[in-house]
Amino acid sequence: RLDSIVKRNRPLQRGDHLFRAEEPFRNLFVVKTGAVKTFTQTNDGDEQVVGFHLPGEVLGLDAIQDGHHGCSARALETTAICELPFERLEDLSANIPSLQHQMFRLLSKEISQEAEMMALLGRSTAEERVASFLLSLSDRFKRRGFSATDFFLSMSRQEIGSYLGLALETVSRLFTRFQDERLLQVDRKHIKLIDVEGLQAIVNGPGSEGHQNTYT
Numbered sequence: 001r002l003d004s005i006v007k008r009n010r011p012l013q014r015g016d017h018l019f020r021a022e023e024p025f026r027n028l029f030v031v032k033t034g035a036v037k038t039f040t041q042t043n044d045g046d047e048q049v050v051g052f053h054l055p056g057e058v059l060g061l062d063a064i065q066d067g068h069h070g071c072s073a074r075a076l077e078t079t080a081i082c083e084l085p086f087e088r089l090e091d092l093s094a095n096i097p098s099l100q101h102q103m104f105r106l107l108s109k110e111i112s113q114e115a116e117m118m119a120l121l122g123r124s125t126a127e128e129r130v131a132s133f134l135l136s137l138s139d140r141f142k143r144r145g146f147s148a149t150d151f152f153l154s155m156s157r158q159e160i161g162s163y164l165g166l167a168l169e170t171v172s173r174l175f176t177r178f179q180d181e182r183l184l185q186v187d188r189k190h191i192k193l194i195d196v197e198g199l200q201a202i203v204n205g206p207g208s209e210g211h212q213n214t215y216t
Contacts, residue, residue, distance in 0.1 A: 001092060007083040008032075012075035018059065020072045025063035027083045031055050034079025035154035038071045039162075049162040051117075052076070052155055054137075056144045060086075061110045076154040121165055129164045130174045131202040134184070138193060149193040 007027075011034070012018060018029060018036060029036075031053050038051040038059065050071055053059050063069045064086070093100040116136070121129070142148035153160075161171045178184050183199055185192040193199065 001096070007085070009081060009083065012036075012079045012081060014075055014077050016075045018073040018075065018081060019069050021069055023069050025060065025067050025069060025086065027060060027085055028089065029059040029073070030082040030084065031057050031059070032080040032082055035076040036073050036079060036081075037076055037155060037159060038073045040071045047162060049155075049159050051113075052159075052163065054140050054144065057140075058106055058110075061107060076159075126164075126166050126170050127174055127177075127202055128205070129166065130160075130171060130178070131199045133160065133164060134191070134193065135196070135199055135203065138196070149196065151191055153189045153191055 021040065033055055035055075036053040036059060037049055038053065039047045039049045042048050053073075059073055060069070062071075089099075089103075093103050137151065137153075138148045141151050155163075157171045157175070158168045160166075161168045164171070175184075175186050178199075179186050181195075181198070183193070183195045185194060
C-alpha cells in the first residue's frame with residue numbers, strides 16, 4: 001500500500017534542485033541513490049550548507065510544521081529520489097500502526113540529528129569538528145550496508161567547511177594533517193579511514209591520545 005503512492009522520477013543530475021526554500025510542502029523525499037545537500041542563503045547571497053543526505057535518508061520533515069520548505073535541496077551527484085505525497089502518507093499512517101510508528105521514528109531521528117549537529121558545531125576546535133563529521137559519515141554508510149571505512153565524499157571541501165563553520169583552507173589542512181598522521185588516506189574525494197580509534201580520540205578531546213588541538 002505504501003509502494004502504491006511512491007513516485008519515482010527521473011534521476012537528478014548534479015546541481016539540479018529537488019526543492020527550493022519557501023516552496024509549498026507537498027512531499028517527503030527519500031534518497032535512493034546518490035546524495036543531496038540542503039542549504040540556505042545568507043544575507044550576502046552565499047550558501048550556508050545545513051545538511052547532507054545519503055541513500056535511505058529522508059528530506060522534507062522540517063517543512064511539515066510551516067507548510068513550506070525552509071531551505072533548498074540540490075543534488076551533489078546523479079541522484080535517484082522517491083517522492084512520498086504527504087497527504088496520502090498521512091491517510092495511510094492513520095490506518096497502518098506500523099507505518100505511523102515509522103513516521104514517529106523518522107521525526108525522532110530528525111530531532112536527534114539536529115541535536116548532534118548543534119553539539120558538533122559547539123566543539124571548540126576545527127579538528128574535532130572534521131573528525132566528528134568523518135565518523136558520522138562512517139556510521140551512516142555502515143547503517144546503509146556500505147563500507148564504514150572506504151567511501152567517496154560527494155560534497156566538496158568548501159561545502160564541508162560551510163556545514164562545519166570552517167574556512168576551506170582549514171578543512172584542506174586538516175585532511176592533509178590527518179593523512180600525515182596516518183588517520184586516513186585521501187585521494188581527492190576517495191576517503192579511507194585507517195585509524196578510527198584515533199579519530200575518536202580527537203573527538204573525545206585534548207589528551208585522549210596525545211593529539212594536540214591546534215586549529216580553531
